[in-house]
Amino acid sequence: MKTQIHDIVVDNADYVIALRRHFRTFPEVGGKEYETQKKIMSELTAMGLTPKAIAGTGVIVQIDGGKPGKTVAIRADLDALPIQDEVEQPYCSQHAGICHACGHDGHTAMLLGIARVFNAIKSEMTGSIRLLFQPSEEQFPGGALGMIEEGALAAVDAIIGAHLWQPLEAGAMGITFGPMMAAPDQFTITVQGRGGHGSMPHQTIDPLYVGAQMVLALKTITGNNINANELAVLSLGMFKAGEVFNIIPDSAILQGTVRTFDTKTRELVFAHIDRIASGISAAAGATYKLESCFGHPPVVNNPQIAKVVAECGKRVLGKDAVIEISPVMVGEDFSFYQQHVPGCFMFIGIGNSNKGLIYPHHHPKFDMDEKALGYGVEIMVESALQLLNQEANS
CATH class of the missing domain: 3.40.630.10 (Zn peptidases)
Known part of the structure; x- marks a missing residue:
């Protein structure tokens, strides 16, 4: 045949x-x-x-x-x-x-x-x-x-x-x-600061600055916190804050994806995302909200x-x-x-x-x-x- x-x-x-x-x-x-x-x-x-x-x-x-x-x-x-x-x-x-x-x-x-x-x-x-x-x-x-x-x-x-x-x-x-093929997960971090005039940053809590620190810290998770034998990827695809050059915005939004092959690694990555967002926000006097969307297996x-x-x-x-x-x-x-x-x-x-x-x-x-x-x-x-x-x- x-x-x-x-x-x-x-x-x-x-x-x-x-x-x-x-x-x-x-x-x-x-x-x-x-x-x-x-x-x-x-x-x-x-x-x-x-x-x-x-x-x-x-x-x-x-x-x-x-x-x-x-x-x-x-x-x-x-x-x-x-x-x-x-x-x-x-x-x-x-x-x-x-x-x-x-x-x-x-x-x-x-x-x-x-x-x-x-x-x-x-x-x-x-x-x-x-x-x-x-x-x-x-x-x-x-x-x-x-x-x-x-x-x-x-x-x-x-x-x-x-x-x-x-x-x-x-x-x-x-x-x-x-x-x-990996499980494709998504996360959104909303940083809430306090906006104000760009000439007086001391009166504000700059969410753009807080978000920028998060970007750098989040990129260390797969290299520093995940066993090198485990497959994991964390990528950021969106960072949005502000509209005008001389106004410090009230909030910033970061969005990214996590790709893993097992539940334990997935949970570990998201725990570190939350820990980083919490620590950096607290240090700056900002607050944050982490939303996680877990994709298909x-x-x-x-x-x-x-x-x-x-x-x-x-x-x-x-x-x-x-x-x-x-x-x-x-x-x-x-x-x-x-x-x-x-x-x-x-x-x-x-x-x-x-x-x-x-x-x-x-x-x-x-x-x-x-x-x-x-x-x-x-x-x-x-x-x-x-x-x-x-x-x-x-």
């Missing part, structure tokens, strides 16, 4: 690329993927399948094999980012200020290509494939929870998913056999499923093209699915420096080597079939 699958993937390569370009041209942000949903439903219906709307703007469809068996789910995310598209291509976004700068257009297109493959071989298949087109991955808490609450994982035995990954060259695949691959996926990747791409990568500190709500069923997430390389495809995720010039789409389709089809066959023979 391997040769047959490869031929079907090749025959549908142009179809998948055309869909990817369509979604890039007409992107929609999380929770508003109305036209994206309609397009997916239309494509699946044209295949003779029976898709259903789920979780607002998501889609779910099941393809049953000729013989009963286990069920494997494959997930893709749909949403774009609030970024102005700057690619100089015919498929540049037609929606001002919205861009598929993370590859979700490719994820959606690949899953539709996967649907075509499984639809063509379903009579020979044991078990069922459930395809999850998930909205709102980019917006916390993410669309996975809504999918799960509405039954997307009911009777599912395993789940796989992929992210098109610019740091890897097209033709390569990245995987881990355990922790892969880390993505941790099931080792047995990851082994299956890695072997399928080697058969499709070649042994040396499958790379065991180090965990990365970005987050993904695919982790919510892994809390309910064993699963594996993989990276499919899309970079190509020879073609100028060098811009990172979330950059307005982000683009991909589209030959990677076919690789992603074939790897996920092979992996899902292998998982079904394992279950059938167990």
Whole structure:
């Protein structure tokens, strides 16, 4: 069947690329993927399948094999980012200020290509494939929870998913056999001082000065307070205080993110954030408020499923093209699915420096080597079939 699958993937390569370009041209942000949903439903219906709307703007469809068996789910995310598209291509976004700068257009297109493959071989298949087109991955808490609450994982035995990954060259695949992506947490510190005229700072409690000290102190946490063997990142993304050059403001706001892989490290980092904010504020006579927003769990691959996926990747791409990568500190709500069923997430390389495809995720010039789409389709089809066959023979 391997040769047959490869031929079907090749025959549908142009179809998948055309869909990817369509979604890039007409992107929609999380929770508003109305036209994206309609397009997916239309494509699946044209295949003779029976898709259903789920979780607002998501889609779910099941393809049953000729013989009963286990069920494997494959997930893709749909949403774009609030970024102005700057690619100089015919498929540049037609929606001002919205861009598929993370590859979700490719994820959606690949899953539709996967649907075509499984639809063509379903009579020979044991078990069922459930395809999850998930909205709102980019917006916390993410669309996975809504999918799960509405039954997307009911009777599912395993789940796989992929992210098109610019740091890897097209033709390569990245995987881990355990922790892969971090828990993305957020914090906000509001410093309350006492404003006044810039010429009379002695009459004020300067929250800008207090906040600046916090910025420097917070950056020491991961280096000085966390075991070097533990993975942790603390980054500040916003520091806002004042509007006028000669007025000391009343308050300052700092916002940042913490990325960790286990609860103990997360708690330790946030305890140090609170301690630093408290101490610096007290020393200056200011007050503070710390607000913490804990994101979704880390993505941790099931080792047995990851082994299956890695072997399928080697058969499709070649042994040396499958790379065991180090965990990365970005987050993904695919982790919510892994809390309910064993699963594996993989990276499919899309970079190509020879073609100028060098811009990172979330950059307005982000683009991909589209030959990677076919690789992603074939790897996920092979992996899902292998998982079904394992279950059938167990």
